[in-house]
Amino acid sequence: MRIVVADDSTVMRRIVIRTLRQAGYDCSDVIQAANGQEAYEAVINDDPDLVLSDWNMPEMTGIESLRAIREAGSEVLFGFVTSEGSAEMRAEAVAAGAAFLIAKPFNSDTFRDVLDEFVA
Amino acid sequence: MIEATTPCLPSHEELAELVEDVWRSFLDDEIVVGLEAPDDPDRTLMVAWVSITGEWTGHLQVLTTRVGAEGIASAMFQMEPGEVSSEEVADAFGEIANMVGGGVKGMVGVHTALSLPQVVLDSRALISPEAHQHSSIHAIWRGEPLEFSLWERGEKNEKTNQHNGTAVGGV
Numbered sequence: 001m002r003i004v005v006a007d008d009s010t011v012m013r014r015i016v017i018r019t020l021r022q023a024g025y026d027c028s029d030v031i032q033a034a035n036g037q038e039a040y041e042a043v044i045n046d047d048p049d050l051v052l053s054d055w056n057m058p059e060m061t062g063i064e065s066l067r068a069i070r071e072a073g074s075e076v077l078f079g080f081v082t083s084e085g086s087a088e089m090r091a092e093a094v095a096a097g098a099a100f101l102i103a104k105p106f107n108s109d110t111f112r113d114v115l116d117e118f119v120a
Numbered sequence: 121m122i123e124a125t126t127p128c129l130p131s132h133e134e135l136a137e138l139v140e141d142v143w144r145s146f147l148d149d150e151i152v153v154g155l156e157a158p159d160d161p162d163r164t165l166m167v168a169w170v171s172i173t174g175e176w177t178g179h180l181q182v183l184t185t186r187v188g189a190e191g192i193a194s195a196m197f198q199m200e201p202g203e204v205s206s207e208e209v210a211d212a213f214g215e216i217a218n219m220v221g222g223g224v225k226g227m228v229g230v231h232t233a234l235s236l237p238q239v240v241l242d243s244r245a246l247i248s249p250e251a252h253q254h255s256s257i258h259a260i261w262r263g264e265p266l267e268f269s270l271w272e273r274g275e276k277n278e279k280t281n282q283h284n285g286t287a288v289g290g291v
Contacts, residue, residue: 008236011196011212015146056218056234083222084234103226104219105145
């Protein structure tokens, strides 16, 4: 499974990848993106199966990246992993085409509970 | 959609719960949170904060010592404390402020936006982590210490010109 992990924090990208691995998902093909623009380019160029993205990032935010990805015609599975999990943000995420929003802090159980519905 | 019209700020207990959740999840450890500040004014403090702006405006700020911030970074990166760089310390410490601040934003209950985290690795020098100290002088005035220091952003440049002059002695 090819996964794009987008977060402007290096340590948070590592924690997301580590948690994916602990939850039992295949992390042999992970592309790291430091902002929404890099995530968008990774989706267009590398055709991933899943995008896990922070919301609040410099250059291009996660929600802007998702909208650009959908406008480009990609239907890639996209979920947010972010420090904010309000009902307003969840609604905005779903309206833009996100499948889910995981609020930090999280653990491997959180990932399994959310991702198992979407990832075989 | 948000229905509340009055900001609802977290209590001490709720803020402590946010911090304890972050520590358990990402540092794999427990943290003891209290109200009393440690009586140790000479420590070099590091500062990380996020701003929350909108119908309620405020900041979530975290202070710790360099040893504390290195401990946080090493726990989050799963490295030894001596192995983490200043950039990694700033990254991890900033993410702590971001996560707790994000939790506070969710509890406030009115429409707000969260800033990106900002980090200062030495609260005595409110500058970016990439800067290095070029020079400093110290003074005592009416019994209180003063420090004047010149900082340069980016890599240390050995070719930087310096004015000639009388060396500043000890104060």
